[in-house]
Amino acid sequence: MPRILIVDDDEKLLHMLRRTLVYEGYQVLTATSGLEALARLQEQPLDLIILDWLLPGLSGVEVAARLRAAGDSTPILMLTARDAVEDRVEGLDSGADDYLVKPFAPAELLARIRALLRRVGASQPERPLTYADLYLDPTTREARRGSRPLVLTPREFELLAFFMRHPRQVLPRQRILEEVWGYDFRGDENVLEVYIGYLRRKMEAGGEPRLIHTVRGIGYVLREA
Amino acid sequence: MPRILIVDDDEKLLHMLRRTLVYEGYQVLTATSGLEALARLQEQPLDLIILDWLLPGLSGVEVAARLRAAGDSTPILMLTARDAVEDRVEGLDSGADDYLVKPFAPAELLARIRALLRRVGASQPERPLTYADLYLDPTTREARRGSRPLVLTPREFELLAFFMRHPRQVLPRQRILEEVWGYDFRGDENVLEVYIGYLRRKMEAGGEPRLIHTVRGIGYVLREA
DNA sequence: TAACAACCTGAGAGTCCGCTGAGAACGGAT
């Protein structure tokens, strides 16, 4: 169970991230300032640091630079609202290992976290997902139902992957939207129904039984029968 | 699994190199000064040393010279920011076996490491790469599709070689850029698309089926069908 | 069974991504 430190001064985002990561089985620590982060880092070793670019006092870049200067090589995932190339470069130069622009979909954050942890060999390489006769390999982005290959768009792939990471669980619509579309999703919620439709059509194109079921009033669930 | 010692006082670079080499399956040790390097070398035998030219205290050249004076013949790969011919000569004179100018692409570093290790017969000689009807020999830089020779520029060759070292894996654009163009790549990412285009044109000039496929939103993959 | 809410689906608009041709910049060789 890898330990992750999240450093951000936005309490709401912090809360959301904690919930998401804990849910995925990570052990989560938080800090709301650069100094607090450095303090936490001295207490115990960590497997990953998620660092906001803008922080009160010590900025994320400075925190990263200080860590690296001290010989600490813990992977750093930098968050930023900005998108300029120079920022990206500066971020990576300061010692960050990866970089994510807000707003982002939690699914993407999780993918990057897994990638970073895998890179340093911290823990589990991202295993292929299976449920019933479904097969999904996040590494090769291959998807199959039985022996029939599924051709999925990125959004469809992320959506199905999310279901497969939580099989047999009834997933509320709002949660799916937050996780797959992004924590700040503000569009028409009907888009979820549309994509469920896309997935069902592709997953049942060979006459196979339905796996994604509607739970009226709540959301959807991936299960047999 | 060959053991490699990296000696550099730039923590950032050290961190990057460790990541790259560990990922390739090498066992990595690090040191940030010449003295520390010599200490590490006494502890256990190594297969290769990557040595920065500029080091606090004992310089890279001095470290190499002392090693050779002590009768140690471990291959040394010298890194330097300078490009002057005299430096190169002095570096090689001091006992270095090869020489790499910063900044360099990780793919090039890996190629040199493999070459050095092969020279001393330390471990796996760099075998020719094959996939489907593709053939690529990194030593002779020969490339063929079936019996038809492919005339590739250096960049094209490195790009295809990278694909062939990770067949069937979907490789994210960013990863390809980092590995083939260099860890500090800052140009227009479109260059990757352009080179994919070059490769495809040459690889399919005989009417053969496509092997490098686009994975929209992610990157590319080398695979049949 | 009527009325309402929740969900599904087809169609199409708009956006984004990747492909390509043209040519500029670069560097080594002559």
Next chain:
DNA sequence: ATCCGTTCTCAGCGGACTCTCAGGTTGTTA
């Protein structure tokens, strides 16, 4: 200095993907 191979930049095109919308269907409740 000029040439030539190589690398890279740029702009425009076309198509894939995402999302919205409207109308139809299904399920629930009174």
